Structure formats: C-alpha cells, structure tokens
Amino acid sequence: MTVPHQDQRHKTRNGHPAAAQSPGPGNLAALRVHEQTVLGWLLSPANHAEAEERVRDLSIRHLVEPAHREIFGSILAHVGAPNLALLVTADLATADAHRSVKALPGGIAAYLSDCKDYADLYGTREFAFHVRQVKDAYVRRRRLELHSQAARALEEDNLQAYDAALANMQHLDADAEPAEDPGSARDRALQRAIGDAAAGRYLAMLAEEILRTRARREARQFVDAELADVSPLELPVSLTDLLGEDDEQDSWRMSGLWPSGARILLAAGAKSGKTTTVGNVVRCLADGDRFLGIADVEPVAPGRTVAVLDYEMPRAKVRGWLRDQRIRNTDAVLVWTERGRAGRFDTRDRAARVLWVERLRTANVSVWVIDCLSPVLSALGIDENNNTEVGAVLDGINTIAAEAGIDDVLLIHHMGHGAERSRGASRLIGWPDVNWKLTRQRDEKDPSAEPDPNATRYFSAYGRDVDVREGRLVFESESRHLTYMEGGRKQDDDTVALGKLLVFVRDHPGLGTRGLQEGAAALLGSRDTVRKALKAATAKGYVVAADAPRNGLQHTISALGRGQILALSSVPVSDAEFLAGPRGNVVCDCGYYITSAAFEAGARSCIECLKAVPA
Known part of the structure; x- marks a missing residue:
C-alpha cells in the first residue's frame, strides 16, 4: 500500500486533521479500509492495554474480507501477549495459511504494516467509529440474506424456515449498537423501527405476489394439461429397418412445382397478381386442371377439401374473383373470409391452435391456403423482421397442419419494396420446401421505381427437387386464368x-x-x-x-x-x-x-x- 509521507499524513487539502476525513461506508473499497483500520489499531503496541478489552467489540463474522477474518482470528488467539503483531505474522506466514492470506500483496508482514499505517492515518480516537461501520455493513448484508431466505421459504411453503428468518432479523440489531449519546441512540432506534416496518410490508407484498404468480403458473399448467395431446409417441425405427423399407415413388401435388406433403411460400410483389395466382391454384386443386398450363395436378381426393383462409380481401371480392375462375367442383373448396380478424389466428397460442385443428379436421382439409401472412403478424404485434417471433408463428402453422391431418400448405407473403424475395425475417426463406416467386417487369432506367401496374408478370419456383426458370405469365381476362410462357427477363x-x-x-x-x-x-x-x-x-x-x-x-x-x-x-x-x-x-x-x-x-x-x- 502507498500511504502519505509521514509529514503529510495528518493533513488534507483543506488543512483539517486527516482523522476527520475517514472513509465512508458507501462501497466495498471503503469497507476494506475500515476493516484494515480496526485490525491496525488492535495490532499497534500503543493500544496493547486496551486491545484485550476492545477486541470483544467485534466478531469474525462481521468482517467481509476472508484474509481479514484470518488475521482477526489470530489476534483473538494471541491478544494480550507482548509483540502481538510479530505473533500474528508468524502465525499466518506458514505454508498451510489460508489462500486469501497467501494472496495478499507484498505478503502478510507488509500487509499488517499497511493496516497499522491506516490506524495511524485515521487516528486512534476513531476506533469505535470504524468498528461501527464494519458492524453496520454486516447487518445490511445479513438482512438481505435473511430477506432472500424468507422469500424462498414462502415460495416453498416452508413456514418454519420463514419464521426462523424473521426471528434472525429481530436479533440483528444487537450487532449494530453504537456507543453514542442518548439522542443518537433514540434516532437509530427509530430508524430501525421504521426499517423493520418497511421490511414487514415488503415481505407481505412479496408473499402476495408469490402466491399470485404461483396461481397464474398453475392455472396455465392446468389449461395446458386439458389441451395437451396425450396420444402416445411413435417408437423410433432402427437404421437397419429404415434402410430395408421400400422406397416410395416421388409424388407430386403439381408436377415439377409442388411435391406432395410440401410447404409452399408464394412471395409476391405489390399488385403482381398473387390473388389471381391463388385463384388458379384453387381451381386446379379442385378440378385437376393443369396449373399455368405446364404442370399436371393431383386434385384433392373425393371427400377432401381445399381450405382458403383469406385475410386480405372483402368477402364480395373473394366471391367475385373465385367465380371468374369457373371452378366446377365447388364443393371441394371451403373459404374463410377473415379480413379484420387476423388477431384470432395466433398460432403460438395452444388454445387457438386447438380451435383451428378442430375446424380444419372437421372440414376434412387436404390442402390449406393462407392468404396472407402480413395481416396476421401486424394484428399480433409481431415484428416481421424478428426471426424468433415469426418462426413461432410458422411453427404453429406446421403444428396445426400436422394435427389436423393436412397434406399440403400454401402460404402467401409480400415482397419488400423493390425487392426480389420475401419481406422480413430470413426464417421465411428456410421454412418452406419450395419458394414460388411473382414479380413485375421494372423500368430499366429506374429499377428502384414502382413497376407500371400493367407491366408484364413473371413466375419462377425453386426448392427441393423444384427448379422452374423465370417465365412470363399470360393473363386471360375473362376467366382470370394464367398461362406460363417460356422466357423471363433474362433468357438463359x-x-x-x-x-x-x-x-x-x-x-x-x-x-x-x-x-x-x-x-x-x-x-x-x-x-x-x-x-x-x-x-x-x-x-x-x-x-x-x-x-x-x-x-x-x-x-x-x-x-x-x-x-x-x-x-x-x-x-x-x-x-x-x-x-x-x-x-x-x-x-x-x-x-x-x-x-x-x-x-x-x-x-x-x-x-x-x-x-x-x-x-
């Protein structure tokens, strides 16, 4: 330790004695100084006569530093003996000394010398003040520990441990009695009473909040148990048996575009024809027409249905656009027009999932079309760039589809302004098995400008076993049918x-x-x-x-x-x-x-x- 020069020790910047400038109790560094001052006072030969009596003012448990506890323990063992500092040094300089003592900077002898310097620096008449600071700090630490013990006891319904923690708090004041004038003692007693009352209110509030939190948790567990899927888990299969199974022939919902059992994401720019494309999809799935004129379609089986969940268009618009498609097998198509009610489609919520599973299973849905994702995310307050939140919604869609026995899902989502991919979180790219893309021809002189509403539309698809080059979509206005035409914006x-x-x-x-x-x-x-x-x-x-x-x-x-x-x-x-x-x-x-x-x-x-x- 570096201490002031002997001639400077008892002066400060304002010229007053250094003893009046003792460190305060506000931080751990100051507390260490208080402890060192107490230890140095006890070790000083000048205080030999008083040390044996004053050492009783303190206990090992009051000290925060492990090395200080070791030093104080040695002082207790040798107090009253001549050359106390030498005995303590010899006692703690052995090979089996505590590791905290061995870690002291400069060794035990130099550290004890520093402690005595602190005692000289801050004055022997302030010994009681430093002891009080050490003991008060201990009381604060101990009170926090007992509060935590009481809180844990309440949470665990351990009333015996709770009562013990309260009793220990009542005995803490005995460790913090100052040697002060009667007026100061009355003030401190009042402060302790106020503190105990506040602590009582805190513990009462804590107990109430713990009970409320526990009730909410148990209620959630009870509801989840009611809704939980209790069907047994399938047994695993060994790799030997798995490799021995016959390979299934590749099957397609739409040849070259939509593998059976796949999740499809249709990303479309603004006004690029996504609603018309969805209408073409629904018609082909119901009637078995070739999709875009190029893909053979496996229609939904007799008794199964195509479900359209529409969150974008008014009911009348949905009816008119689907009527234009001239769908023959209309009984195979079910439509939910949910514009303005997207907040009810919270696939993260177990109760909402159960509701949709029941609806879709009752409708015997084979293919589920969701148009589109953006209103759902907005209604639920989800940032579409947040992978975690968006991923939870997508996982919920997968869960509903699996539990409802749905074979295929088509999810529609918007592209960003001037972009060529799905808007928002990258999870939207990884979730589908196949990505479909709808774009419009842009102005070559100003690619960032919004395309002309009458600009040519283009379609492409890529994913697992799917690679359809970008091609132009030809629109037949009367029926709203689309035909894929070879040759995109860049011919390959x-x-x-x-x-x-x-x-x-x-x-x-x-x-x-x-x-x-x-x-x-x-x-x-x-x-x-x-x-x-x-x-x-x-x-x-x-x-x-x-x-x-x-x-x-x-x-x-x-x-x-x-x-x-x-x-x-x-x-x-x-x-x-x-x-x-x-x-x-x-x-x-x-x-x-x-x-x-x-x-x-x-x-x-x-x-x-x-x-x-x-x-």
Whole structure:
C-alpha cells in the first residue's frame, strides 16, 4: 500500500486533521479500509492495554474480507501477549495459511504494516467509529440474506424456515449498537423501527405476489394439461429397418412445382397478381386442371377439401374473383373470409391452435391456403423482421397442419419494396420446401421505381427437387386464368435450347427419341442438351409423346408448344397474340416464328438471329 509521507499524513487539502476525513461506508473499497483500520489499531503496541478489552467489540463474522477474518482470528488467539503483531505474522506466514492470506500483496508482514499505517492515518480516537461501520455493513448484508431466505421459504411453503428468518432479523440489531449519546441512540432506534416496518410490508407484498404468480403458473399448467395431446409417441425405427423399407415413388401435388406433403411460400410483389395466382391454384386443386398450363395436378381426393383462409380481401371480392375462375367442383373448396380478424389466428397460442385443428379436421382439409401472412403478424404485434417471433408463428402453422391431418400448405407473403424475395425475417426463406416467386417487369432506367401496374408478370419456383426458370405469365381476362410462357427477363441457354427443340419437333413430326437426339444435336449443340430440353418439353406439355410400334414413341408439338415458339422467337408479343396462337406462315430462316406485328414493322429475322448479328 502507498500511504502519505509521514509529514503529510495528518493533513488534507483543506488543512483539517486527516482523522476527520475517514472513509465512508458507501462501497466495498471503503469497507476494506475500515476493516484494515480496526485490525491496525488492535495490532499497534500503543493500544496493547486496551486491545484485550476492545477486541470483544467485534466478531469474525462481521468482517467481509476472508484474509481479514484470518488475521482477526489470530489476534483473538494471541491478544494480550507482548509483540502481538510479530505473533500474528508468524502465525499466518506458514505454508498451510489460508489462500486469501497467501494472496495478499507484498505478503502478510507488509500487509499488517499497511493496516497499522491506516490506524495511524485515521487516528486512534476513531476506533469505535470504524468498528461501527464494519458492524453496520454486516447487518445490511445479513438482512438481505435473511430477506432472500424468507422469500424462498414462502415460495416453498416452508413456514418454519420463514419464521426462523424473521426471528434472525429481530436479533440483528444487537450487532449494530453504537456507543453514542442518548439522542443518537433514540434516532437509530427509530430508524430501525421504521426499517423493520418497511421490511414487514415488503415481505407481505412479496408473499402476495408469490402466491399470485404461483396461481397464474398453475392455472396455465392446468389449461395446458386439458389441451395437451396425450396420444402416445411413435417408437423410433432402427437404421437397419429404415434402410430395408421400400422406397416410395416421388409424388407430386403439381408436377415439377409442388411435391406432395410440401410447404409452399408464394412471395409476391405489390399488385403482381398473387390473388389471381391463388385463384388458379384453387381451381386446379379442385378440378385437376393443369396449373399455368405446364404442370399436371393431383386434385384433392373425393371427400377432401381445399381450405382458403383469406385475410386480405372483402368477402364480395373473394366471391367475385373465385367465380371468374369457373371452378366446377365447388364443393371441394371451403373459404374463410377473415379480413379484420387476423388477431384470432395466433398460432403460438395452444388454445387457438386447438380451435383451428378442430375446424380444419372437421372440414376434412387436404390442402390449406393462407392468404396472407402480413395481416396476421401486424394484428399480433409481431415484428416481421424478428426471426424468433415469426418462426413461432410458422411453427404453429406446421403444428396445426400436422394435427389436423393436412397434406399440403400454401402460404402467401409480400415482397419488400423493390425487392426480389420475401419481406422480413430470413426464417421465411428456410421454412418452406419450395419458394414460388411473382414479380413485375421494372423500368430499366429506374429499377428502384414502382413497376407500371400493367407491366408484364413473371413466375419462377425453386426448392427441393423444384427448379422452374423465370417465365412470363399470360393473363386471360375473362376467366382470370394464367398461362406460363417460356422466357423471363433474362433468357438463359436452357430456354434458347428449348425453343430450338420445339421448332425442330414442329418441322419433323413423328420422330422417336433416338431420331430426335440424332437430328437435333447439331442444332442444339449436343445429344445431352437435346435430352434435357426434350424432358422439359414433354413434362410441360409442349411436346406430346405418343406410343409407336415396337415400343417406341412418336413426338409431335402441341398447341401450347406452338405458342411457346411464338413467345420465344420474336419481339415481345401481347397476351392476346399468345393466346390466339401463331397466325400465318411468317417464319425466320432458322424456323422460329416472327409475329405478324413484327413482320409488318419490317422484321424479317427472329430475335435470336438478330442477336447473332455483329453490332
């Protein structure tokens, strides 16, 4: 320890004696100084006569520092003996001394010297003051401990321990009696009485709050027990047995777009056609129509239903838009129009889940369509960027679907302003098995601007075993039916190869698989490219493969395939031109169609040939 020089010890900045500037009780560092001062006073040879009497003013338990307790214990053992400081030093300098003593800076002898310096610095006449500070600090610590013990006893219904803690608090004042004048003693007695009364009120309030909290917890446990699923858990299967099971054939709700038993997230920009797309989904699931003209659909089984939970549109709008779809099997579709009541769809809440499970199970729902997530998050006060909160809602949807026996779920969500992905938490990207995306053509000069309401719409899909390139959506206004048209905002090699294959099949009808591979390899670049393009074309219905003699196949182009040639091989066509199909016999030298509008405008080559012309 560094102490003031001998000539400086008893002076302060204001010139008053240092003894009047003793450290206060406000912190642990000050308390250590009080304890060191007491120990130094007892060890001082000048106080040898009084030390044996005054040492009784303190107890080992009053000290907060473990090393100070060891020092005081040694003082108690040797008090009254000559050379007390030397005996205590020898007592604590042994190898088996407590680790707190061994950790003292400079060793025990230097530390005891520091303690005596503190006693000299703050004056021997203030010994009683320092003892009182040490004992009062102990009383405060002990009172907090007893309060905690009483609180734990109440929580555990241990009345005996609670009474013991109160009794111990009543005996604490004996450790804090100061040697003061009668007036000061009366003041401290009054302060203690006020403190005890406050402590009594605190404990009463604490007991009441504990009982209230316990009642709420037990009530929640009681309700959860009523609602809990008590069905037995399935037994695990060994890996040996699992690998021995027959592999199931891949099954699809919508071929190439929606695997059976999947969770689908449709992310759509503002006014990009998500409600129209949902209507097309519902129609195809009910009637078995091809979705977007390219995907075979497994409709819901007889007796099963498609459930639409709509939180966005008024009831009249929902009715009108679904009527336009001309759904034939209307009994297979159930609709909840819940606009303005999204707060009731709190999938985090067990009671709400049980309610929806009962509704959906009673309706025998096979496919569940939720349009859309944003109103639900808003009504529940959930930040859509919070992965934990959004994840809890998504997990609740999974739980409801599983308990209600629902096979497939389609969840609709908004894209952010100017974005190309689902708005909000990244959990929305990882939750679905497949992501569908609806976008609008943007202004190339100002990509951040909101797209024109009449701008072209595009659809794409990716996920587990799903990879559908971005393509244009053609809208038939009377029925609100959508058709997927090859070629997105950026055309890729696969799309170009598909277009060339369709032209070859159109001009060489009836060829088998081998004949197509050999004949079109030069045009597409390789037999592998032909195989890949042919697989995509037949899956989407652009090419029809009919049985031929000797177990072969004959390939011809379909009307939809001719329309795709029109879309891929000219300047952009309108929805009406695509739906009407190619007119006349205006073709490029390469075999691609040229639209009549482009031909009349002077075009004599298709867009692909124009791209190949050097600038």
